[in-house]
Amino acid sequence: MRDNKWLENLFDEMWEKYFFDVRRANQIEVKFSRKARTRLGSIRMTRDKKKSIILLNGLFRDSLIPTQVVEGVLAHEIVHYAHGFCSPLKRQHRHPHKGGVVKNEMVSRGLEHQYRIEKAWTKDNFVKEVSL
Ligand SMILES: [Zn+2]
Numbered sequence: 001m002r003d004n005k006w007l008e009n010l011f012d013e014m015w016e017k018y019f020f021d022v023r024r025a026n027q028i029e030v031k032f033s034r035k036a037r038t039r040l041g042s043i044r045m046t047r048d049k050k051k052s053i054i055l056l057n058g059l060f061r062d063s064l065i066p067t068q069v070v071e072g073v074l075a076h077e078i079v080h081y082a083h084g085f086c087s088p089l090k091r092q093h094r095h096p097h098k099g100g101v102v103k104n105e106m107v108s109r110g111l112e113h114q115y116r117i118e119k120a121w122t123k124d125n126f127v128k129e130v131s132l
Pocket residue numbers: 076080096097102131132
């Protein structure tokens with residue numbers, strides 16, 4: 001089973017490798033949430049903007065789920081942060097998802113593989129609902 005420490009390490013690695021040019025404008029907390037049926041991950045920010053919190057579905061604690069799926073979900077939430085959604089950074093789009101802005105950002109940062117694996121896995125294993 002994976003724990004929050006594992007998740008934090010993966011998050012730091014991904015940031016250094018794919019998002020090194022994105023400023024961390026506040027504290028970012030990353031942790032597993034409870035298991036959920038429909039939501040892969042989410043990001044929110046505290047009212048005082050001092051902290052952003054990324055939650056990943058507790059299902060991903062299971063090491064049978066490929067790491068690349070987890071990377072895809074993490075990257076998705078980091079892209080929201082980079083685009084100024086639930087982060088203090090300047091907002092770059094009117095809507096967090098419209099126009100495929102998340103996919104485009106992931107592809108341009110060399111994360112197309114993770115994007116595709118996450119999509120394929122989700123299609124087979126999940127009923128996805130719209131969320132940040
Ligand atoms: Zn999203």
